[in-house]
Amino acid sequence: MAERLYSLKAEFFKALAHPTRVRILEQLRQGEKCVCEFIEDLELEQPNISQHLAVLRKEDIVVSRKEGLKVLYRVKHPEIFQVLDLVGGILTQEIATTMAELQGLQGKVESKGS
Amino acid sequence: MAERLYSLKAEFFKALAHPTRVRILEQLRQGEKCVCEFIEDLELEQPNISQHLAVLRKEDIVVSRKEGLKVLYRVKHPEIFQVLDLVGGILTQEIATTMAELQGLQGKVESKGS
DNA sequence: TCCTTATATGCGAATTTCTGCATATATTAG
DNA sequence: CTAATATATGCAGAAATTCGCATATAAGGA
Structure with missing residues (x-):
């Protein structure tokens, strides 16, 4: 039963295993946010945040949506x-x-x- | 509110972020197990399993108890x-x-x- | 005490992850 | 089309993880 889910679960946890990514998710409790807001709230460089968002996106933990110049992120599940x-x-x-x-x-x- | 919990949560997830450790925890659903049982069930080397158990122990995810020659592990929470x-x-x-x-x-x- | 069994720990090499910086892409304004 | 803004991606060095192997510890039996 679900023998090969172990690696998937581990990958999922790995995506959560960074303070910045946890902070991003906590921010998303309040709903959709654009990258620019993360930059402000987390006080980190933009490329750094984008990289962490990419990790969360790859694992389908967050999804993004474009609106004009901005990209809005929200949790998928x-x-x-x-x-x-x-x-x-x-x-x-x-x-x-x-x-x-x-x-x-x-x-x-x-x-x-x- | 709980501003410095981010790193702790990340550390916690990091401890879960390995297939072997996920497997160990799934095994522990059935209750206490000794290292020797993990060796059998997971088909891995003993030092390897002990290392992964050490990671889980350090994060207080599992606790151990000695019984004769054996050490029994169980989840703490x-x-x-x-x-x-x-x-x-x-x-x-x-x-x-x-x-x-x-x-x-x-x-x-x-x-x-x- | 000496041996055996069960488990833990130390170490080194290979791999992965993280960060900062440079740069690329995409959308809108002019 | 060109410039400006918002975001993404590529890359290199530093740091952390992982595994295998050797070895240490600890408890029980002879």
Whole structure:
């Protein structure tokens, strides 16, 4: 069952595996955006952003549409936001328990009155 | 809001961005497994599998537990399976539309009777 | 203690990815 | 047609990943 989907899934994750591309997707939660807006919001060089958009496009994560001089991008599958949310939840949980552990350590050190 | 979570999310995705690691996680749907079982099922060298497990461990995606000579692995956050399922769904959908498009082309060619 | 089994880690070469810069393409204005 | 704007692509060097192989560690048995 779906034996060769592994590589496809890995490729998909690879496309998501860069801070800039995650930021681009988070921006797209608000709907269509043109490259010029990414440049402003992300404060990166235009060629750099275009390259990252190309990666997302190649994996069919985003699709583009021309409107005059501008090119508007949007996510192709809204489920991607659920993926981002799930991972965000896992990470938040992880951070919370790490902080709790640190607090625990802190308490121990204090009670020992080093 | 959560401005510095981007890099963490990217790191997380990077840990998932390899066919072998995806396969490992799919195996873990069935519960705890020891390294020796991965070796059998994935047909890869032991050091290779250990390296991939180390990547997943570093990102807290899996946790390990010793039992005698063996080390048993399991996923730490079951939500990871929802992530895999969502991506699987997106990809299946993508493949389906691609195939439909190919069929459409096929039809056109045939009707033109090249 | 010594050996065996199970797993982890270190290292080097090949491959891939990233970034910055230069440049190409495309659309609209003049 | 020419210039200007918006975006995409090509390329080179630096950095990160991957795999195979050798080796280290750790637990259990003789």
